[in-house]
Amino acid sequence: MxxxxxxxxxxxxxxxxxxxxxxxxxxxxxxxxxxxxxxxxxxxxxxxxxxxxxxxxxxxxxxxxxxxxxxxxxxxxxxxxxxxxxxxxxxxxxxxxxxxxxxxxxxxxxxxxxxxxxxxxxxxxxxxxxxxxxxxxxxxxxxxxxxxxxxxxxxxxxxxxxxxxxxxxxxxxxxxxxxxxxxxxxxxxxxxxxxxxxxxxxxxxxxxxxxxxxxxxxxxxxxxTISHLNYEPINTGRYSCVFSPEAFLDLVGAFSNLFNARAVLDGVSLSNRNSIGETVAVPFLDIHDNGLHPANIGASAFDGEGTPTKRLALLEGGVLRHFLHSEATARAFGVSPTGHAGLGAKVSVGPDWFEIGATPGSGGGQSGLDRFKAAEPIVWIDSLSALHAGVKASQGSFSLPFDGWLIRNGEPRSIEAATVAGDIRQVLKAIIGFEGDAKVTPDGLCPMVWVEGLSITGEA
The missing domain is CATH 3.30.2290.10 (PmbA/TldD superfamily)
Known part of the structure; x- marks a missing residue:
């Protein structure tokens, strides 16, 4: 072994x-x-x-x-x-x-x-x-x-x-x-x-x-790097956006308090004790935490309290199914620990490795992508910056600089400088589809994610 x-x-x-x-x-x-x-x-x-x-x-x-x-x-x-x-x-x-x-x-x-x-x-x-x-x-x-x-x-x-x-x-x-x-x-x-x-x-x-x-x-x-050489400014407005797997995983990770039982008990989560079973996203979105995935380099077989790591459904069909638990939070909720505890002066709770994609049998919202064959401009968000400063995790809002491209008639051109702003709860309900195979990244597994109507602010 x-x-x-x-x-x-x-x-x-x-x-x-x-x-x-x-x-x-x-x-x-x-x-x-x-x-x-x-x-x-x-x-x-x-x-x-x-x-x-x-x-x-x-x-x-x-x-x-x-x-x-x-x-x-x-x-x-x-x-x-x-x-x-x-x-x-x-x-x-x-x-x-x-x-x-x-x-x-x-x-x-x-x-x-x-x-x-x-x-x-x-x-x-x-x-x-x-x-x-x-x-x-x-x-x-x-x-x-x-x-x-x-x-x-x-x-x-x-x-x-x-x-x-x-x-x-x-x-x-x-x-x-x-x-x-x-x-x-x-x-x-x-x-x-x-x-x-x-x-x-x-x-x-x-x-x-x-x-x-x-x-x-x-x-x-x-x-x-080369793809960003030919850049131009972008006009401020609302755009349909496509997130790279890395960018969308970063965004979900920044608001992981949505699934964190410790944050719920401490009153700093977007969820509450009665949120399990609520619809919080589009009906074709699944999010699992799977620290045991074979592609997860650095996977741990157990958490800080010795609880075995396992694959846990967080969202299924857009419905909140489970929280991440330590022993203490699981006892408070009357459930079993999930293997997400970190041992310290105060036991912490945190995610391991996300799997994000379409609910099996749902079609994945792919039909919603047809509109992007039209000439309307699309923003491709490749990477997000300043997550430590631009995210208000307990409120759900974010305003983040990003690197990416503006796509017109299928032709991409790098964006000189811009920020994307919104609310994670609205983002999860504004997803209109996925594109491509799920990509393995250091933080998880995710395809490209299409989101409708996000606010983009260009450089003044």
């Missing part, structure tokens, strides 16, 4: 458990758990054929929770997995439990010992920093040669990581997973006399650097 859940390599989960049990018994601690994430990272960046940055790092993050005799919980964090470090962490958590919040007491996930799915995740040995450097130099040189206007590749990076995750608790849970990943990012900048600089990029992920589609990343970055 390529995905190690038994601790045969790297950290020894069984030895760690034995040490924790011994320390806990000596300190009168009967109930505890531990979540750990450790990694070894190597990365390089280049600038015009020379090394710009070469980094290697070993990182570890360990969270320990202890329940006292009154049932209150104390939490500590450490990076020390030695016996001394663990004793200090357990003792600190025990002392902190006296100040635990009696209104928010987490418990062990009832699924922390349930069987896990087997993931086909081959472990690739690292190539080493010098090999990465030479590979990235060659990629940069190739990208610079694709067009005379491409002057620099200001943002780039090639990285390898070997990581390991653990979850242990005093009720017998013992989870462990090892993973190797590699990533490549190329972002080119093109300059022409008397014209504004134009930029675009591409990214690739794989289990090892040898498996990265370097040629595809270079070609995509070059093609996207």
């Amino acid at each position: 390529a995905n190690n859940t038994n601790g045969n390599n790297g950290l020894n989960a069984n030895a760690l458990r034995a040490s924790l049990e011994q320390i806990a018994a000596a300190n009168g601690i009967r109930r505890w758990d531990l979540g750990a994430a450790c990694s070894t990272d190597i990365s390089v960046q280049v600038d015009r054929g020379e090394a710009k940055q070469m980094k290697g790092a070993q990182r570890s993050s360990i969270t320990v929770r202890v329940w006292n005799d009154e049932g209150l919980v104390g939490v500590t964090s450490t990076s020390d997995l030695t016996a001394t470090g663990l004793e200090r962490a357990l003792s600190g958590a025990k002392e902190a439990s006296a100040f635990g919040n009696p209104d928010d007491i987490p418990a062990f996930s009832p699924l922390a010992t349930a069987p896990l799915a087997e993931l086909d995740q081959p472990i690739h040995p690292p190539q080493g920093i010098l090999r990465l450097l030479e590979t990235l130099k060659e990629a940069e040189s190739d990208l610079l040669s694709r067009h005379a206007a491409i002057s620099t590749v200001p943002y780039n990076g090639l990285a390898e990581r070997i990581s390991e995750r653990l979850y242990l608790n005093s009720d017998g849970a013992c989870r462990q997973q090892q993973l190797s990943t590699a990533s490549l990012y190329l972002y080119a900048r093109a300059e022409q006399t008397g014209r504004k600089p134009r930029s675009a990029g591409a990214v690739r992920l794989a289990y090892g650097a040898n498996d990265l589609d370097i040629g595809g990343c270079i070609s995509e970055a070059a093609e996207r």
